[in-house]
Amino acid sequence: MRIPGPPCTIASGRKERPPPPPPPRPRLRPPHTTVLALTDYDGDHHADLVLLTRRRTATEDLITVHPGTPTGPSPSPATAFSTTAFSTTAASDG
Structure with missing residues (x-):
């Protein structure tokens, strides 16, 4: 069992270290x-x-x-999708 905080001595005599920090989060933009x-x-x-x-x-x-209107483009989209739907990560044939 890991105990957060600085190293401490437990009953077995060995020192327990706190868990490593979590991996960095993806860069947000x-x-x-x-x-x-x-x-x-x-x-x-x-x-x-x-x-x-x-x-x-x-x-x-x-x-x-x-869609276009006589006064310009509509503020609401008629269609919306993500390009991830067209991902090329599928397994290749062959």
């Missing part, structure tokens, strides 16, 4: 948004906005598609 496209995807003659938002780590991202 503030969300960062990039415009990927501003074009008419659905043929309504209004520019649709496609955004990439990277969240805390490089592997956390979100693609959102905001």
Whole structure:
């Protein structure tokens, strides 16, 4: 059994050390948004906005598609997904 704190002598006479510190946490970053496209995807003659938002780590991202309106892109996305759904870490054939 490990006892937190400085080393101490236990009944067997050996010194018990505190557990090592936990491994460092992944480096967190503030969300960062990039415009990927501003074009008419659905043929309504209004520019649709496609955004990439990277969240805390490089592997956390979100693609959102905001449909165009006569006054500009909608504030609410019509579609949202993560690129992790398209990960290439599957086992290879062969």
